[in-house]
Amino acid sequence: MADSAAIRSLPGRAHRAEAAAPLPRQPSRLPTAQLLPWLLPTLVILGWQAAASFGLVSTRFMPAPLDVAAAGWRLSQTGELWENLWVSFARAAAGFLVGGGIGLAFGLANGLSNLSEKLTDTTLQMVRNVPHLSLIPLVILWFGIDEGAKLFLVALGVFFPVYANTLHGIRSVDPQLIEMGRVYGMNRRELFWRVVLPGALPSIFVGVRYALGIMWLTLIVAETISANSGLGYMAMQAREFMLVDVVVLAILIYAALGKLADSLTRALERSCLAWNPAYRNA
Amino acid sequence: MSAATALRVEDAAAHPRDAGLAITLRGLSKTFDGGAPVIRGLDLHVPAGQFVAVVGRSGCGKSTLLRLILGLEEPSAGRVSVNGGAGNGAAQSKKIMFQEPRLLPWARVADNVAVGLGREIGRAERRKRALAVLDEVGLAEKAGNWPATLSGGQRQRVALARALVSRPALLALDEPLGALDALTRIEMQAMIERIWADQGFTAILVTHDVGEAVAMADRILVVEEGAIALDVAVDVPRPRRRGDPALAELEGRILDRLLGHRA
Numbered sequence: 110m111a112d113s114a115a116i117r118s119l120p121g122r123a124h125r126a127e128a129a130a131p132l133p134r135q136p137s138r139l140p141t142a143q144l145l146p147w148l149l150p151t152l153v154i155l156g157w158q159a160a161a162s163f164g165l166v167s168t169r170f171m172p173a174p175l176d177v178a179a180a181g182w183r184l185s186q187t188g189e190l191w192e193n194l195w196v197s198f199a200r201a202a203a204g205f206l207v208g209g210g211i212g213l214a215f216g217l218a219n220g221l222s223n224l225s226e227k228l229t230d231t232t233l234q235m236v237r238n239v240p241h242l243s244l245i246p247l248v249i250l251w252f253g254i255d256e257g258a259k260l261f262l263v264a265l266g267v268f269f270p271v272y273a274n275t276l277h278g279i280r281s282v283d284p285q286l287i288e289m290g291r292v293y294g295m296n297r298r299e300l301f302w303r304v305v306l307p308g309a310l311p312s313i314f315v316g317v318r319y320a321l322g323i324m325w326l327t328l329i330v331a332e333t334i335s336a337n338s339g340l341g342y343m344a345m346q347a348r349e350f351m352l353v354d355v356v357v358l359a360i361l362i363y364a365a366l367g368k369l370a371d372s373l374t375r376a377l378e379r380s381c382l383a384w385n386p387a388y389r390n391a
Numbered sequence: 392m393s394a395a396t397a398l399r400v401e402d403a404a405a406h407p408r409d410a411g412l413a414i415t416l417r418g419l420s421k422t423f424d425g426g427a428p429v430i431r432g433l434d435l436h437v438p439a440g441q442f443v444a445v446v447g448r449s450g451c452g453k454s455t456l457l458r459l460i461l462g463l464e465e466p467s468a469g470r471v472s473v474n475g476g477a478g479n480g481a482a483q484s485k486k487i488m489f490q491e492p493r494l495l496p497w498a499r500v501a502d503n504v505a506v507g508l509g510r511e512i513g514r515a516e517r518r519k520r521a522l523a524v525l526d527e528v529g530l531a532e533k534a535g536n537w538p539a540t541l542s543g544g545q546r547q548r549v550a551l552a553r554a555l556v557s558r559p560a561l562l563a564l565d566e567p568l569g570a571l572d573a574l575t576r577i578e579m580q581a582m583i584e585r586i587w588a589d590q591g592f593t594a595i596l597v598t599h600d601v602g603e604a605v606a607m608a609d610r611i612l613v614v615e616e617g618a619i620a621l622d623v624a625v626d627v628p629r630p631r632r633r634g635d636p637a638l639a640e641l642e643g644r645i646l647d648r649l650l651g652h653r654a
């Protein structure tokens with residue numbers, strides 16, 4: 110919870126710098142180059158399996174990878190895994206679309222209109238400083254443990270990174286380009302679509318990537334505390350029955366889903382920001 | 392410059408330049424927010440098709456003068472009239488080239504050039520014209536590139552193409568070559584001069600490089616404290632050779648004038 114607040118309160122520029130400065134890359138003609146990032150996770154799993162097999166760690170508290178895989182197989186056979194996965198995915202996507210959409214709308218409005226910013230920015234900044242997960246007790250009172258509660262929390266968490274980075278992106282569009290657009294006869298609409306929005310896009314993407322991380326975090330916490338379906342619920346149920354393998358399985362699925370969301374955004378960045386040397390061939 | 396270009400230059404000089412806009416300024420003044428006037432009661436007539444260079448120290452008001460002529464600033468007093476020109480609508484016929492290229496990094500070179508055309512022109516036609524003018528500035532093979540892949544000189548040539556693609560009747564150049572290296576600069580000067588001779592637009596070049604002004608312009612205006620301090624015609628025939636004694640003499644005279652007020 111503290112982590113998520115800290116991540117959100119980082120200034121947009123820092124996020125941007127991190128995203129805009131990839132390491133120099135070597136041509137990846139060998140498959141080894143693509144496999145290299147997976148070397149470390151593989152070694153960890155092998156070491157873990159070895160430690161479990163030789164009895165170095167108690168499988169009562171830390172199941173071996175093979176047990177986790179078996180649990181995964183078992184749960185996917187009964188359909189339980191897919192059902193919970195789907196429920197969680199639908200919640201995450203709905204919350205992300207609602208919160209991200211509102212964040213984008215406010216970011217655009219406040220970036221383009223001083224009046225709008227004066228009216229809403231102070232309020233939004235105040236709300237931002239409330240850790241959204243601290244609202245869980247209140248949200249349970251309001252919505253019970255229904256879908257509404259999860260949607261509300263995810264949307265609230267996702268809103269701020271998208272809002273702050275969209276606003277920052279629009280504010281940092283080169284004023285010389287805007288002047289050029291005006292002098293060359295662009296109207297407000299053209300100026301927005303051809304100059305302002307493309308200029309703000311790299312920053313908006315940074316916001317989206319941060320929002321994706323917060324989306325998972327919020328959802329899992331919310332499902333762990335109050336839900337009757339979903340991955341978080343599955344893990345909590347498993348704990349009740351001491352099914353450690355299922356708990357670990359759920360955690361590994363979070364890791365995989367987070368990585369997947371990040372990869373999707375990166376692919377989107379590469380195709381939308383091909384003009385930017387920092388993203389090309391990245 | 393090749394013999395063919397030289398011929399075209401003389402050719403253009405021999406004919407009346409009806410493709411350009413004539414500019415008349417009467418008692419023009421500009422004051423920003425209660426400060427001292429930047430332009431003080433300035434009178435000027437520039438005939439259609441003339442190449443005028445405006446030189447002066449930083450802060451003398453030369454850029455403001457350019458913006459007033461283009462209608463980017465409203466005069467505090469006096470009036471600006473810009474008229475003439477064949478076939479072009481008044482709004483489309485004035486174009487500016489900035490000191491920086493100011494290309495849209497997210498648009499390919501040809502699309503950047505097409506920014507200079509109005510929206511009312513169809514997509515295919517826009518592309519055709521953009522490619523034609525890119526060919527003129529020698530960058531036809533870069534049409535599909537991103538601006539980030541070009542050198543500084545190439546970017547400024549794309550900016551020139553963007554300014555020229557609508558066939559302007561008036562081209563304002565606001566120190567467009569200031570950031571380029573010496574050799575690229577000389578090439579660009581020759582290119583602008585050639586295209587000007589070809590198309591016959593009125594050109595106003597704001598620069599603080601007196602050598603550049605002398606090499607390119609028909610007429611040089613020295614602006615001091617918001618007024619024209621010196622108005623000299625450059626009678627040296629084109630094509631002009633760098634280091635021509637007549638040009639050097641003129642350059643010396645203008646520099647003396649610019650520096651004289653200090654000494």
